[in-house]
Amino acid sequence: MMEILEGSHAVAEAVRLCRPQVVAAYPITPQTHIVEALASMVADCKLDAEYICVESEFSALSACLGASAAGSRVYSATTSQGLALMFEVCFNVAGMRQPIVMTIANRALGAPLNIWNDQQDSISLRDAGWLQFYAEDNQEATDLHFIAYRVAEDHRVLLPVMVCFDGFILTHTYEPVDIPSQEAIDAFLPPYKPVNILDAKNPMSLGMYATPDYYMEFRYEIDQAQKRAKEVFAEVGAEFAKQFGRDYSGLVEGYRLEDADMAFIAMGSICGTVREAIDEMRAEGKKVGLLKIRSFRPFPSEEIRAALSGVSKVAVLDKNISLGQKGAVALEVRDALYGSEIDVKGYILALGGRDVRQADIKAIAGLLEKGEGDQFFGLRTEVL
Amino acid sequence: MTEECELFECGHRACGGCGPALAARLILKATGENTIVVASTGCMEVFSTPYPETAWKVPWIHSLFENAAAVASGIEASLKKQERDEHVVCICGDGATFDIGMLCISGAFERGHDITYICYDNEAYMNTGIQRSGATPYDADTTTSPAGKCSTGNPRPKKDLPAILAAHGATYVATASIAYPNDLIKKVQRAVSTHGPNYIQVHAPCATGWGFDGSQTIAVGRLAIETGLWVNYEMMNGEVERVRKVAHRKPVDDYLSVQKRFRHLYRPGRNEDEIAKIQAIADANAKKFGIDLNVVKEE
Ligand SMILES: Cc1ncc(C[n+]2csc(CCOP(=O)(O)OP(=O)(O)O)c2C)c(N)n1
Numbered sequence: 001m002m003e004i005l006e007g008s009h010a011v012a013e014a015v016r017l018c019r020p021q022v023v024a025a026y027p028i029t030p031q032t033h034i035v036e037a038l039a040s041m042v043a044d045c046k047l048d049a050e051y052i053c054v055e056s057e058f059s060a061l062s063a064c065l066g067a068s069a070a071g072s073r074v075y076s077a078t079t080s081q082g083l084a085l086m087f088e089v090c091f092n093v094a095g096m097r098q099p100i101v102m103t104i105a106n107r108a109l110g111a112p113l114n115i116w117n118d119q120q121d122s123i124s125l126r127d128a129g130w131l132q133f134y135a136e137d138n139q140e141a142t143d144l145h146f147i148a149y150r151v152a153e154d155h156r157v158l159l160p161v162m163v164c165f166d167g168f169i170l171t172h173t174y175e176p177v178d179i180p181s182q183e184a185i186d187a188f189l190p191p192y193k194p195v196n197i198l199d200a201k202n203p204m205s206l207g208m209y210a211t212p213d214y215y216m217e218f219r220y221e222i223d224q225a226q227k228r229a230k231e232v233f234a235e236v237g238a239e240f241a242k243q244f245g246r247d248y249s250g251l252v253e254g255y256r257l258e259d260a261d262m263a264f265i266a267m268g269s270i271c272g273t274v275r276e277a278i279d280e281m282r283a284e285g286k287k288v289g290l291l292k293i294r295s296f297r298p299f300p301s302e303e304i305r306a307a308l309s310g311v312s313k314v315a316v317l318d319k320n321i322s323l324g325q326k327g328a329v330a331l332e333v334r335d336a337l338y339g340s341e342i343d344v345k346g347y348i349l350a351l352g353g354r355d356v357r358q359a360d361i362k363a364i365a366g367l368l369e370k371g372e373g374d375q376f377f378g379l380r381t382e383v384l
Numbered sequence: 385m386t387e388e389c390e391l392f393e394c395g396h397r398a399c400g401g402c403g404p405a406l407a408a409r410l411i412l413k414a415t416g417e418n419t420i421v422v423a424s425t426g427c428m429e430v431f432s433t434p435y436p437e438t439a440w441k442v443p444w445i446h447s448l449f450e451n452a453a454a455v456a457s458g459i460e461a462s463l464k465k466q467e468r469d470e471h472v473v474c475i476c477g478d479g480a481t482f483d484i485g486m487l488c489i490s491g492a493f494e495r496g497h498d499i500t501y502i503c504y505d506n507e508a509y510m511n512t513g514i515q516r517s518g519a520t521p522y523d524a525d526t527t528t529s530p531a532g533k534c535s536t537g538n539p540r541p542k543k544d545l546p547a548i549l550a551a552h553g554a555t556y557v558a559t560a561s562i563a564y565p566n567d568l569i570k571k572v573q574r575a576v577s578t579h580g581p582n583y584i585q586v587h588a589p590c591a592t593g594w595g596f597d598g599s600q601t602i603a604v605g606r607l608a609i610e611t612g613l614w615v616n617y618e619m620m621n622g623e624v625e626r627v628r629k630v631a632h633r634k635p636v637d638d639y640l641s642v643q644k645r646f647r648h649l650y651r652p653g654r655n656e657d658e659i660a661k662i663q664a665i666a667d668a669n670a671k672k673f674g675i676d677l678n679v680v681k682e683e
């Protein structure tokens with residue numbers, strides 16, 4: 001049913017429809033509205049879950065790990081400092097192959113303290129073994145949760161997923177969102193069938209320690225599962241499209257790329273701004289397009305190569321920076337396009353919530369044309 | 385003890401005479417097989433689960449050094465949702481319990497999960513090479529509280545964790561020792577049959593870390609009780625219920641002098657001041673818990 005909902009509430013509705021049995025989360029701006037909504041649903045018997053009111057994000061994800069290992073579908077949500085506090089547990093959850101789904105309401109990391117949006121938090125955990133999906137709008141944020149559980153729990157994958165959507169820009173914005181019915185989601189997402197669980201009738205040791213004789217193989221297996229997740233994502237996305245009419249089967253999604261000479265690459269809500277700027281530039285006769293990255297992990301290198309085969313210049317918009325190096329997305333795109341003639345330039349922008357408008361996107365197109373890039377964009381030089 | 389099916393198997397890699405290994409065996413005897421064990425990083429985890437071998441015949445999970453209580457919270461919630469009835473029992477080292485895991489433990493106890501948290505207390509971080517913890521006793525020589533020209537070892541007394549967890553509203557709190565196996569078993573049985581959260585702190589001498597021969601583990605454990613440096617007691621809803629009495633309390637020297645971690649107190653000569661302070665700790669314990677059977681009541 002179409003409803004006008006705040007992004008956080010749309011996501012909370014999606015989570016409810018996924019029927020998690022255990023929810024453990026700790027409040028942090030701008031994620032709070034999600035966990036408050038879920039707490040209300042539990043209080044009103046609209047969500048039949050154990051809601052563990054933990055004392056920290058570190059315990060939130062640890063409790064999720066325990067509940068998942070005992071055989072339950074679990075859910076958490078966090079952002080920024082909370083995600084940073086979970087760092088150690090994140091690696092553990094992936095290493096123990098627990099298909100936990102966690103929403104990230106993307107926010108900057110301190111210092112300085114900043115509650116506004118960029119994507120430094122989840123990007124900084126790109127190596128943890130989690131799948132990472134980024135939503136452009138609240139409909140996509142909603143739908144990616146259904147897909148996330150399906151992909152995570154698929155026995156070919158068995159990895160946790162972060163569904164990332166931009167803090168405030170999406171979490172606190174009201175948009176019309178189609179919330180599927182419970183019957184429809186039940187048909188799409190069957191109950192969780194775990195593989196190895198803690199069960200006194202079939203005792204098993206989980207989380208043992210591995211010597212150099214075994215450790216590498218565990219890491220290899222996770223990497224393989226990440227790679228298998230690509231086809232599972234495409235499969236599940238196609239199934240979702242068939243049932244719900246919205247297609248997320250691509251790890252990447254192109255916009256007006258067909259005859260494009262220049263392309264933008266971006267993740268998350270900024271893609272909406274880029275689309276509009278592209279329409280304006282197209283009207284001015286510029287052959288520009290957009291390639292949106294929906295799945296940052298697994299990273300869609302082949303898909304990016306295929307999608308950009310016709311372009312000669314690429315501008316990568318990074319809402320993060322590996323300080324002392326470049327933006328994470330630009331680095332990986334450059335790796336994906338290695339050996340091609342395509343000129344890839346990175347632009348660090350929108351950190352800590354700095355606004356980006358269509359005019360900015362057009363200005364970046366101008367820089368790219370001149371061959372200027374690999375730089376911060378939109379700095380207030382007067383305060384430096 | 386008679387030969388019977390053990391839920392904690394032999395063939396693990398603990399040192400000879402390892403108190404914590406004995407604790408694990410006794411704890412599982414008490415819990416029975418309808419139990420899920422949550423472990424912390426440390427000696428016990430390492431010596432019992434080198435992949436692909438495990439000594440645990442009950443379901444067992446290890447995540448991190450400091451999150452066992454939170455993992456257990458999640459397991460308990462999941463079992464509740466599934467209407468399953470396994471006991472959820474954390475078995476964790478003193479470092480994991482007294483120090484780095486305090487946040488998770490405090491949260492789990494305040495929330496009132498039905499779990500039993502057992503600390504096997506070998507009074508230091510043994511797995512990483514005998515560094516001090518908040519459970520290390522006063523004056524013990526460890527690699528991070530070394531005795532030296534201007535140090536007599538660990539400068540602080542042991543943290544009173546049972547009191548801290550009782551103050552959290554723990555249902556059942558007890559201390560026990562591997563040197564008194566039947567008492568330990570009874571306490572663990574009482575804990576798992578009582579709606580939690582419950583806490584048991586088990587004195588578990590470590591031959592390697594404390595510096596005594598592996599054949600003396602039980603003897604050292606007994607001396608801790610007989611000198612009053614360790615007191616076995618039970619608390620229900622915050623009230624001390626039962627205390628193990630001592631007929632003729634021995635001087636602390638009997639306990640200290642058999643362990644290398646206190647050797648510096650006897651070299652070159654007996655350190656009268658420091659040993660008097662340790663004796664005062666034992667005397668205070670005795671008074672607080674009324675363990676002395678042969679005290680002459682002063683009027
Ligand atoms: C976050 C973190 N910090 C430090 C360590 C290193 N470490 C592993 S086990 C351990 C000490 C364990 O001490 P305790 O809990 O007393 O168990 P024991 O080894 O004595 O049985 C330490 C410091 C770790 N694994 N994780």
Ligand code: SF4
Nearest residue numbers: 398399402427590592
């Ligand atoms: S160091 Fe101590 S606790 Fe660790 S295995 Fe050896 S005796 Fe046991």
Ligand SMILES: [Mg+2]
Nearest residue numbers: 477478508509
């Ligand atoms: Mg220890």
